Amino acid sequence: MRHHFYRHLATATAVSLVVLASPAVMAQEVRQEPVADFTLANGLEVVVIPDHRAPVVTHMLWYKVGGSDEEPGKSGIAHFFEHLMFKGTKNAKPGEFSRRVAEIGGQENAFTSNDYTAYYQQVSPDVLPDMMRFEADRMRNLILTDEVIGPERDVILEERNSRVDSDPGGILAEEIDATLYQNHPYGTPVIGWKHEIAQLNRKDAIDFYDRYYAPNNAVLVVAGDVDAETVKKLAEDTYAKVPRGPDLPPRIRPTEPEQNTARTVTLKDPRVGVPSFQKNWLVPSYTSAVREKLDGEPEALDLLSEILGGGIRSRLHQELVVKRGIASSAGAYYQGTALDDTDITFYGSPRGAASLAEVEAAIDSEIAKLIESGVTQEELDRARNRFLRSLIFARDSQSGMARIYGSTLTTGGSIRDIDEWPDRIRKVTTDDIRAVAKKYLSPDRAVTGYLLPAGGNAG
Amino acid sequence: MRHHFYRHLATATAVSLVVLASPAVMAQEVRQEPVADFTLANGLEVVVIPDHRAPVVTHMLWYKVGGSDEEPGKSGIAHFFEHLMFKGTKNAKPGEFSRRVAEIGGQENAFTSNDYTAYYQQVSPDVLPDMMRFEADRMRNLILTDEVIGPERDVILEERNSRVDSDPGGILAEEIDATLYQNHPYGTPVIGWKHEIAQLNRKDAIDFYDRYYAPNNAVLVVAGDVDAETVKKLAEDTYAKVPRGPDLPPRIRPTEPEQNTARTVTLKDPRVGVPSFQKNWLVPSYTSAVREKLDGEPEALDLLSEILGGGIRSRLHQELVVKRGIASSAGAYYQGTALDDTDITFYGSPRGAASLAEVEAAIDSEIAKLIESGVTQEELDRARNRFLRSLIFARDSQSGMARIYGSTLTTGGSIRDIDEWPDRIRKVTTDDIRAVAKKYLSPDRAVTGYLLPAGGNAG
Numbered sequence: 055m056r057h058h059f060y061r062h063l064a065t066a067t068a069v070s071l072v073v074l075a076s077p078a079v080m081a082q083e084v085r086q087e088p089v090a091d092f093t094l095a096n097g098l099e100v101v102v103i104p105d106h107r108a109p110v111v112t113h114m115l116w117y118k119v120g121g122s123d124e125e126p127g128k129s130g131i132a133h134f135f136e137h138l139m140f141k142g143t144k145n146a147k148p149g150e151f152s153r154r155v156a157e158i159g160g161q162e163n164a165f166t167s168n169d170y171t172a173y174y175q176q177v178s179p180d181v182l183p184d185m186m187r188f189e190a191d192r193m194r195n196l197i198l199t200d201e202v203i204g205p206e207r208d209v210i211l212e213e214r215n216s217r218v219d220s221d222p223g224g225i226l227a228e229e230i231d232a233t234l235y236q237n238h239p240y241g242t243p244v245i246g247w248k249h250e251i252a253q254l255n256r257k258d259a260i261d262f263y264d265r266y267y268a269p270n271n272a273v274l275v276v277a278g279d280v281d282a283e284t285v286k287k288l289a290e291d292t293y294a295k296v297p298r299g300p301d302l303p304p305r306i307r308p309t310e311p312e313q314n315t316a317r318t319v320t321l322k323d324p325r326v327g328v329p330s331f332q333k334n335w336l337v338p339s340y341t342s343a344v345r346e347k348l349d350g351e352p353e354a355l356d357l358l359s360e361i362l363g364g365g366i367r368s369r370l371h372q373e374l375v376v377k378r379g380i381a382s383s384a385g386a387y388y389q390g391t392a393l394d395d396t397d398i399t400f401y402g403s404p405r406g407a408a409s410l411a412e413v414e415a416a417i418d419s420e421i422a423k424l425i426e427s428g429v430t431q432e433e434l435d436r437a438r439n440r441f442l443r444s445l446i447f448a449r450d451s452q453s454g455m456a457r458i459y460g461s462t463l464t465t466g467g468s469i470r471d472i473d474e475w476p477d478r479i480r481k482v483t484t485d486d487i488r489a490v491a492k493k494y495l496s497p498d499r500a501v502t503g504y505l506l507p508a509g510g511n512a513g
Numbered sequence: 514m515r516h517h518f519y520r521h522l523a524t525a526t527a528v529s530l531v532v533l534a535s536p537a538v539m540a541q542e543v544r545q546e547p548v549a550d551f552t553l554a555n556g557l558e559v560v561v562i563p564d565h566r567a568p569v570v571t572h573m574l575w576y577k578v579g580g581s582d583e584e585p586g587k588s589g590i591a592h593f594f595e596h597l598m599f600k601g602t603k604n605a606k607p608g609e610f611s612r613r614v615a616e617i618g619g620q621e622n623a624f625t626s627n628d629y630t631a632y633y634q635q636v637s638p639d640v641l642p643d644m645m646r647f648e649a650d651r652m653r654n655l656i657l658t659d660e661v662i663g664p665e666r667d668v669i670l671e672e673r674n675s676r677v678d679s680d681p682g683g684i685l686a687e688e689i690d691a692t693l694y695q696n697h698p699y700g701t702p703v704i705g706w707k708h709e710i711a712q713l714n715r716k717d718a719i720d721f722y723d724r725y726y727a728p729n730n731a732v733l734v735v736a737g738d739v740d741a742e743t744v745k746k747l748a749e750d751t752y753a754k755v756p757r758g759p760d761l762p763p764r765i766r767p768t769e770p771e772q773n774t775a776r777t778v779t780l781k782d783p784r785v786g787v788p789s790f791q792k793n794w795l796v797p798s799y800t801s802a803v804r805e806k807l808d809g810e811p812e813a814l815d816l817l818s819e820i821l822g823g824g825i826r827s828r829l830h831q832e833l834v835v836k837r838g839i840a841s842s843a844g845a846y847y848q849g850t851a852l853d854d855t856d857i858t859f860y861g862s863p864r865g866a867a868s869l870a871e872v873e874a875a876i877d878s879e880i881a882k883l884i885e886s887g888v889t890q891e892e893l894d895r896a897r898n899r900f901l902r903s904l905i906f907a908r909d910s911q912s913g914m915a916r917i918y919g920s921t922l923t924t925g926g927s928i929r930d931i932d933e934w935p936d937r938i939r940k941v942t943t944d945d946i947r948a949v950a951k952k953y954l955s956p957d958r959a960v961t962g963y964l965l966p967a968g969g970n971a972g
Contacts, residue, residue: 225773229773233776311687311707316778316781320775
């Protein structure tokens with residue numbers, strides 16, 4: 055699955071990015087002022103999403119670079135910048151930007167995925183000029199010395215230790231990805247392999263910064279109590295002064311070969327209490343489907359995962375958790391917003407006396423049943439309504455809206471894709487659902503991960 | 514496991530390269546004239562191994578480049594040269610070199626591994642000057658046009674189709690490697706992924722040729738009825754005239770993260786009659802052990818695989834095939850001659866009414882028993898004698914001897930390593946064997962491949 059790593063400064067808890075799983079919302083139903091989109095002379099694309107319900111503005115700068123753009127052997131350098139960007143620049147002391155956000159009661163954060171890196175602040179509109187000035191400054195003026203890099207590398211190694219290496223689920227997730235992706239860099243963890251993080255140095259950082267941190271490789275998204283003209287003027291005063299960076303080639307990464315085998319990945323660990331499993335398949339993303347001429351499949355995969363495993367009304371939850379009572383959880387998710395072929399995941403964990411094997415068999419059986427008999431029109435309609443409704447809620451969050459635009463525009467999608475997306479979801483038929491299930495969810499090509507207590511077994 | 518691909522011209526059957534599994538022979542016991550080793554001004558290393566028993570000479574040119582040196586997304590380009598090198602040069606028509614070898618009753622071949630590419634001819638000594646002239650010529654003078662590349666790409670795709678895609682075992686082997694190697698390019702097939710071969714073009718070929726095909730990236734090995742002075746003089750007339758190529762950086766590839774999971778890879782196919790399995794672990798190679806300060810481990814792994822699975826006197830064969838009669842085959846091999854961490858493999862196939870699961874359990878049990886109780890001194894001595902003796906036989910083949918030098922020198926080893934190797938094997942103790950077994954052969958980190966008939970299962 056595509057992983058996000060968050061850096062938390064002002065915020066105390068992880069921000070849910072579940073909305074990223076789909077590239078759009080019911081934009082036209084609820085939007086009031088139109089979204090503005092323009093490009094500065096230096097190549098920076100700017101999207102303004104007016105939202106005047108509260109005197110708040112979300113300022114997000116997205117870079118079209120993520121973990122999967124790293125050179126082999128340099129894993130973790132993209133995420134490294136999520137840390138380095140909070141250090142000093144030629145014009146601002148280390149931490150000065152963050153202190154400014156904190157002193158006016160704002161929030162800030164940053165996150166890195168396989169495909170993008172983003173930085174944001176949520177503040178009152180009067181300090182937006184300040185935010186833009188600081189953000190434009192650190193796009194090019196970071197001071198990258200050994201004194202900065204060395205200690206921060208230790209911080210990141212400790213972050214990796216606490217998030218991945220101390221967590222059996224984290225370790226397993228990495229090896230599942232490495233197994234599912236046989237050739238594509240989605241198999242490499244965004245935070246980086248430990249031994250490669252440990253080798254990252256000043257030269258790596260400067261090379262990466264000079265290549266990818268430039269206005270023509272970024273998208274600015276400003277959502278909130280502000281209008282496009284104001285943002286445009288402010289952008290001219292700040293970002294427009296940053297010189298254009300190198301022209302980058304298309305983001306073409308090694309792609310997957312045909313997958314011909316069923317694979318399993320098993321981790322037994324004394325820290326695991328209740329066993330769990332997940333089953334993954336390689337499927338097209340919204341962007342790769344366009345390249346591969348698989349129109350409509352991502353939309354069908356979104357609804358397939360909703361019907362089978364999206365929340366408490368889904369088949370898996372109803373059958374395994376509610377009706378049979380053998381699972382404490384069971385569901386599915388599809389990561390459609392990605393530059394390249396992505397994955398759909400089914401998961402479950404047993405309850406009471408039930409075994410993990412029973413839960414897995416029940417999920418397999420639900421998938422087989424759907425492939426065999428499809429879904430009814432009524433079931434599709436209900437799932438589609440739930441799905442579209444959940445996106446209206448997502449849109450209600452200013453930062454959620456900004457994330458939809460940012461993540462879509464940095465993974466090969468367009469504003470038109472966002473606008474048209476609800477209609478494309480509406481066009482999905484019951485046949486489409488069954489067709490993608492049949493095409494992709496073959497037991498002979500699944501990658502299944504088992505997280506087991508020490509001494510446990512998957513059977 | 515490290516794969517070799519062979520191109521057969523004069524030879525009708527595959528040449529066994531089993532001797533490559535270990536980097537040396539009982540050189541000092543049987544060598545008559547000393548091996549000569551010198552380097553030309555342009556960087557070409559030359560090794561001459563006199564062997565006057567018959568009027569035959571083996572001329573092998575080894576390049577320090579293989580599949581694992583390719584850029585991501587360009588898999589197959591190293592092996593592509595195994596074909597392109599038989600096309601025309603500025604001075605020789607397509608096939609002219611091969612016709613010359615054939616008309617004098619010689620043999621020729623070429624092979625590509627993850628770490629090296631080699632070309633050789635076996636001829637009478639009087640035509641050695643010709644061979645050296647042709648070989649030196651194609652080092653730099655290949656004509657690489659679209660007219661050459663396009664048709665040969667189709668030939669390679671067909672080669673891949675017949676060797677891999679039409680063979681369930683070939684497909685499975687690729688996905689086992691891709692699963693075992695989570696980060697290192699040994700996970701990419703030497704012949705290349707089909708969709709990447711299909712994209713290889715003239716520019717890729719020229720870039721690769723200009724980077725890697727140069728005297729300072731090659732080792733010439735001449736074995737046979739010839740003396741060092743003669744070879745030196747001939748080399749001065751031929752190879753010495755080829756200009757030095759670019760200085761290449763050290764061959765440092767992405768390395769494996771810690772492996773924490775047990776993984777399985779299963780292929781069910783109607784073409785499979787009798788099921789089989791193999792179990793692989795990541796272990797140091799002779800070269801990586803030096804880097805990682807694991808002195809003596811490769812030698813212990815060589816003897817461990819001999820004791821457990823090397824031929825009919827091994828524990829696995831004796832227990833599973835002879836005594837219990839549950840397996841038609843059972844054994845082990847270790848690929849120590851590699852630039853980077855490599856693998857040790859155990860395999861087996863059931864006989865009669867026995868199930869694959871029984872065979873696997875029996876092999877697991879033999880491994881567990883060795884970890885628990887070790888081996889006796891007498892057993893080690895017998896295995897060591899068998900092992901060293903098999904290498905004397907290998908040395909008896911002129912081309913086998915040349916291959917030992919070529920493969921060692923192109924995977925980071927030295928002539929001194931070859932000379933000292935028998936003594937290092939003699940120093941291995943029973944404790945060393947048990948220690949490497951215990952350290953590496955953990956069931957919780959094995960990658961197991963199952964090749965099953967359609968409808969079969971591994972249990």
